[in-house]
Amino acid sequence: MKMTFLNKLDGLLWQDCDDIYLKHQQICLALQDDYQVNVNLLLLATWLDKQSHLLSLQQWQTLQQDTFKWESRVLLPYRKLRRLSKSCLAADEYQQMLDVELMLERKSQKLILHSLNQLAWQGESSNLASYLSLFNLSDKDYAALTR
Template identity: 90%
Template sequence: MTFFNKLDGQLWQDCDDIYLKHQQICLELQDKHQVNVNLLLLATWLNKQSHFLSLEQWQVLQQDTFKWESRVLLPYRKLRRLSKSCLAADEYQQMLDVELMLERKSQKLILHSLNQLSWHGESCNLASYLSLFNLSESDYPMLINEYI
């Protein structure tokens, strides 16, 4: 059993706590730069655990995650956003609940991909992951500096 199999429930619970603290920044990165929030949260969590992935490993995780999300989660998110003005509050909440379920599926897929990797990184996971989107530490210092 790997480190991540033992802690996967706690991993995403911890990530939820990070998300609550930095929700605005996470959503800004998602909407403006197509950053995957689950991977962003994972990068912060891994930094706190002193486990580092290489830039190439972040590319693999990004590509693996995007394959599934581009077919299911991202089109659903777009539909939910387009539907907001046409739905009652409870109907819209149901759509948000389904999207959360899809996010949890993404987290399971990320964890599966992560379990296929070995540790090769030596630097900040957040900086490595954000560099995939041509972002630097100076673009989001409040997020980076807290978790390095």
């Protein structure tokens, strides 16, 4: 079965992911900075586990690759520029850069959802375990994300 039901859940899905992010922001940012984990995909894996919808490791690899193609051209260079600019900008200018980055994150979420809707449910283990394994990480080390 294709995942088209997620189109109907788009707002709810990402709002739930935002809530997960706020609860686990430090872990998410550490994984992003230390291992280049995509926070949107990390949050999606956590959310899908709570919904009992599993993807295979190969599907996670596809999502990671598809997302990285776009983000490496747009979002990641912008994020680097924002971080480099922080000390040179007034607070309101820096906030404007953060707002643009959030807009780019939302675009990433739409691209992820589009890619996800092309897949069929096939997973055999937890999404968090499958996704983190792409980075040679164990979900047991990040069990807090499942709470």
